[in-house]
Every structure is written in C-alpha cells, then in structure tokens.
Amino acid sequence: MLAAAACLAVLSLADAAAGLAWDSGPVARLAMDMSGARDGDGGVRIHVIALAVLLCLCATLPVALPRPAVAALTVTAADAATLGFFHTATFAGLAAQLVAAYRAGRHGAHLAALVIGLPFPVLALAGPATAEFRVRAVLLAALVPAAALAGAARRARAEALESSTVRQAMAGTLLENTARGERARIARELHDVVAHHISMIAVQAETARLATPGMPDAGAKRLLDIGDTARAALTEMRRLLGVLREDTRRPEARAAERRPQPGLVQLLDLLDEARDVSGTAARLIVQGPPDPLDPGVELAAYRIVQESLTNARRHAPGAAVDVELHYTGVALRVRGRDNGPGGPASPASGGHGLLGMRERATAVGGEVRAGPAAGGGYLVEASLPTGTGPGTGRPAAPEGPR
CATH class of the missing domain: 1.20.120 (Four Helix Bundle (Hemerythrin (Met), subunit A))
Incomplete structure (x- = not known):
C-alpha cells in the first residue's frame, strides 16, 4: 500500500507541475491573481507552488496509513482544499480519494465513510461554474459514496461467509x-x-x-x-x-x-473416595513387609479392590468395608469384606463384577474367589503371585457365589 501511495503522490505532483507550467492552468492563474500582475510576484508564486505540493502529498500519501478512518478523513480534507483553492483536483488525487473511501467502508469505519461524502456535493453546488471544476466535483460527489458502499458490501460478504463457515463447522462438530x-x-x-x-x-x-x-x-x-x-x-x-x-x-x-496406571499407592485415595460417596467406614489393613510388585500385579490388585468397593456399595449400601493386603513373600493376598447381609449379587453388574475380577487375576497368574463370608457379610479374596518365590498360595474358598 505504501508503494501505491508513493506512485499516486508522484503522479499528482506531475499533474500539478504540468498545470503550473501552463500559464492558463489553475495553479498559475491563482498565483497571478494573488500577485495582481501577469508576470506575478516571485514570493507569492513560491507560496502557491508550496501549497499545491503540500495538498498533492496530503491527498495521496495518507492512503498508506494503517487506520482507514484517519486516511479517509485526511485525503478528503486535502481534496476539498484543492478544489476550494485551485478549483481543480489531480486525477491521482481522485483515485486516492476513491481508494480511501473503499478502505473506510471495507474496515467498518462507517462514520468516516459518511463524513467523507459530505464536502463534495456542497462544493459542486457552491463552487464556480467552470466545466473543469464541476466535472471533478460531481465525480467525487457521486463516486466517493459508491466506493464506500462497495467496501461495506465487501465486508458484509466476508462476514457472511465467515459466519456460514462457522455454522458449518459447528454443525459438523x-x-x-x-x-x-x-x-x-x-x-x-x-x-x-x-x-x-x-x-x-x-x-x-x-x-x-x-x-x-x-x-x-x-x-x-x-x-x-x-x-x-x-x-x-x-x-x-x-x-x-x-x-x-x-x-x-x-x-x-x-x-x-497417557496417565500412569493406578497401583497400591493409590488405594488410600480410593478408600477416601469410597467413604465420601457412601458415607460409610472403609479401612485398609496391611500385613507383612511389602514386597516390590510387578506393575501388572499392582494394577490387578487395585482394580479388584475397586470392584469390591463398588460391589459393596451397590449390593450392601451402608455396610462398612475392610480391605486387607497380606504380603506372604510369595503372593499378595487381597481381601475385601463388608458387613452387609451377604446375599447374592449378579457377577455381571454393569458389565464388570466378579467376572472382570477373575479375568484380571488370571491375567497375572492369580485367582479370585468370592461369596458370603462366615459370620455374615460378603468376602472377595484374591491371591496374586509376587514373583519373589515358588508357589502362589491359594485363598480359602468362601461358601458360595454372590
């Protein structure tokens, strides 16, 4: 945009210079009128030329300003002053005025687009009746609002297209x-x-x-x-x-x-969650020195305890639950016992239940048994090998399936 503004400025200066070189041109006429003689006063002529150069630059270079509203107002003021002083305007200045009006409409500067269209109809009606002045003033009065409207229409189309794209994306999502x-x-x-x-x-x-x-x-x-x-x-x-x-x-x-799989370290958090959800007591009892376990064994033990707590909460609401971890040196015994009625429960509750616990235990070489416990309640007991010695040990069989 800066290169285009510089080109327009050069063309505008060339147009003004041609009018100055021509004795009957508007710049030359103004200089002679102000000096009061045909030969003209040198100082007045220099001032007139400086004013013409300044207006030519102000009517073209501001097109490159980053703020379209400021650019449009500056270019409009320069073009209106050019018409007022010299009763003419360069063609480069006319082009810069249309570009500035289009940018104002395109970037939503509606107030500036409205203001820049006001001076030229007034000048067309109140200015001199010369053909050159009337043609340029009428062109600006007609084309400046049209350029601003074209920019506003382009902006509206772009917003409508963006809105349609957003709606399509939302519908697809x-x-x-x-x-x-x-x-x-x-x-x-x-x-x-x-x-x-x-x-x-x-x-x-x-x-x-x-x-x-x-x-x-x-x-x-x-x-x-x-x-x-x-x-x-x-x-x-x-x-x-x-x-x-x-x-x-x-x-x-x-x-x-991608998060780490839970293990026995997270059992306390699991029990805290069970207490918060059911409002009943849940204890963790650890026997024997803890052995380092394979992550798969820890995960299986965690899931078995988790399912035992869910099973107790679902089929024995309000019952207290004790979770025991017994390290025997060759196996980890996991026991989950509630003090509920110990009645039967579906092993497929929610698609998990006892079948899922057995599958997890079998996957690491262990086993699970479950059923009503002696003395009341329900017992889930699992034996999972620790891999630190021969044999795994087997849990005692409860009386029946739940």
Missing part, C-alpha cells in the same frame, strides 16, 4: 459428537450385555462337557465346538469394540490413557 455418542452407546451395550452372555455360553459349555458323567463323545465334541465358537465370537467382538472405542475417544480420553 455436532454431527460428529452425535455419531461418537451413538458408537459409544453401541460399544457399551456390546460390552455389558452381549459380550457377557457370549462368555457365559463358553463357560457353561465347558462346564457341561466336564461335569456331565457318561456323556457320549459326540455330545462332548458338540459342547467343545460350542465353547470354541463362543470364544472366537468373543475375540471378534473385542476386536470390534476396540474399533468403536478408538472412534469414540476424545482428546481428554487420550490424555487420560
């Missing part, structure tokens, strides 16, 4: 969130209901094959096939759940996945 929520719902349904039933089919088929005495080989083969098919279906479903969950993960979920 809403659609994506809706689809993500639906996929998450489907994943929950598959995990909590279908996957559990398929795993139960596999377990029951295997149990029936092993526990039914005198079963023919064909029947045992059929049950074995049923179990294998159910396990294969469960594997495929887990694969599908992985795809669905990958699609539904939000940035905050991905950030949560």
